[in-house]
Amino acid sequence: xxxxxxxxxxxxxxxxxxxxxxxxxxxxxxxxxxxxxxxxxxxxxxxxxxxxxxxxxxxxxxxxxxxxxxxxxxxxxxxxxxxxxxxxxxxxxxxxxxxxxxxxxxxxxxxxxxxxxxxxxxxxxxxxxxxxxxxxxx
Amino acid sequence: xxxxxxxxxxxxxxxxxxxxxxxxxxxxxxxxxxxxxxxxxxxxxxxxxxxxxxxxxxxxxxxxxxxxxxxxxxxxxxxxxxxxxxxxxxxxxxxxxxxxxxxxxxxxxxxxxxxxxxxxxxxxxxxxxxxxxxxxxxxxxxxxxxxxxxxxxxxxxxxxxxxxxxxxxxxxxxxxxxxxxxxxxxxxxxxxxxxxxxxxxxxxxxxxxxxxxx
Numbered sequence: 001x002x003x004x005x006x007x008x009x010x011x012x013x014x015x016x017x018x019x020x021x022x023x024x025x026x027x028x029x030x031x032x033x034x035x036x037x038x039x040x041x042x043x044x045x046x047x048x049x050x051x052x053x054x055x056x057x058x059x060x061x062x063x064x065x066x067x068x069x070x071x072x073x074x075x076x077x078x079x080x081x082x083x084x085x086x087x088x089x090x091x092x093x094x095x096x097x098x099x100x101x102x103x104x105x106x107x108x109x110x111x112x113x114x115x116x117x118x119x120x121x122x123x124x125x126x127x128x129x130x131x132x133x134x135x136x137x138x
Numbered sequence: 139x140x141x142x143x144x145x146x147x148x149x150x151x152x153x154x155x156x157x158x159x160x161x162x163x164x165x166x167x168x169x170x171x172x173x174x175x176x177x178x179x180x181x182x183x184x185x186x187x188x189x190x191x192x193x194x195x196x197x198x199x200x201x202x203x204x205x206x207x208x209x210x211x212x213x214x215x216x217x218x219x220x221x222x223x224x225x226x227x228x229x230x231x232x233x234x235x236x237x238x239x240x241x242x243x244x245x246x247x248x249x250x251x252x253x254x255x256x257x258x259x260x261x262x263x264x265x266x267x268x269x270x271x272x273x274x275x276x277x278x279x280x281x282x283x284x285x286x287x288x289x290x291x292x293x294x295x296x297x298x299x300x301x302x303x304x305x306x307x308x309x310x311x312x313x314x315x316x317x318x319x320x321x322x323x324x325x326x327x328x329x330x331x332x333x334x335x336x337x338x339x340x341x342x343x344x345x346x347x348x349x350x351x352x
Contacts, residue, residue: 013166086152086309104159104311114159116310124284129310131154 005075007111007136016074016101016115021066023058028093031062042093056093063091063128067117070099071132078134081112085130095122104131111136139326140344141198142174142318144213144251144277144305149186150179152309157188159311161195169315169346173198175215175332177251177305180205180228182217200329203227204251207234209263209270213277213305216246216333234260238272247336251277252307254290261294269298275336278302279343281316303336304343316347 029043037059040047048056064085071080091097098120105114112135119128145160146153157176164171174197176183181203188199202215208231214221221244225232234250241248253260253276260276278291279302295302304317321341326332335341 012162084154086154088152102312104163105156116154116312118310126282129152129154131310 004077006077007113007138010075010103010106010113010136012103012106014103016070019070019073019099020096021099023062023091023093023095023097025056025093028056028058028062031065032059035059035061037061045093053090054092055095058091058093058097060085060087060128063087063119064130067099067101067119067128067130067132070101071115071134074101075113075134075136078113078136081133081135083117083130083132085117085128087128089121089125089127091119091121091127097121097127111138139172139198139321139324140170140318141321141326141332142171142306142308142315143215143303144177144204144280144307145174145314146178146204146307146309147176149176149181149183150309152179154309155311155314157186157199158191160308160314161191161197161199163311163314164197165195167315171197171315171318173200173326174314175200175202175305177202177204177213180230182222182227198326200332202329205232205237206230206258207232207237209234209250209267210253210255210257210259211251212237212248213251214241214246214248215336216241216244216329218244218246220244221246234270235272238270242272245333247275247333249273249275249277249303249336251305252280252283252287252291253277253294254283254287255280259287259291261290264294273298273300275301275303277305277343279304279317279345281306281308281313281347301339301341302343303341304345316345318344318346320344
């Protein structure tokens, strides 16, 4: 049985387990169709290049969804109050990207936790940074 | 003293770090920093007062600016009313000569940051447009650099005989202290001390990144 992270087990400075999500063309295309967010720059490398991108790019809403999923895998017993992302650079479809997170503040009274979030592109550049605030239940 | 000379807080449009959380992080992670400098984008934050946090956490917290020029981004330490009157901090295409000259006149210290980065770095403009007069110091280690960028910064700084310093360029809490600047045998308590120390030239860029990361 999977162990559920409790609020009293969370410490400032804890790292969330890093993840390397699947952002293959097939997966991104499926996401775009499901979200009714179909644009050629997300699902067609050549079309994206014509728009000035090096290749098709991962949609921002998908990046945010992947980060939210990472948070819930780490702390299933929490709800995300806010998630705030800054898109600093493109994340390319069919590339290797890495998601990370860290606990940056804890409010014992409110049972809330603040996280840093980041997605790093294959070349090492930070594509997405962000923060999230989680509410734990007793 | 070891200071991170390049950080951003929530005062910057793309910053997501609360200043107190920086302090908590530094202490929790036992980072060797003695303090940090908030270099907010295209502005000088004259309002925020971090003296209580300095006392509470035993850290030096100073304020500066990161402005944008036609030769890339430039950190300015020692911003004062004269400098704020001389240049428009919100202008994203400030002539770099104006930034350097106005800073000099106002007693501030201006130095290009992440100079090895494409488009927003000083050296990416040198090939096409030549060297800028008045540059003497650049940020050779930047916590946001990808492989190759800092190497280029170090190499070019050496070529042009520029002094080099380091900063994390952190926009979120957990990135603070990835790079910093060591001022051996010097005590820096305020921005005047920092400007004097930078002018003195006795400092070195330090990387605190884990060996496996960039």
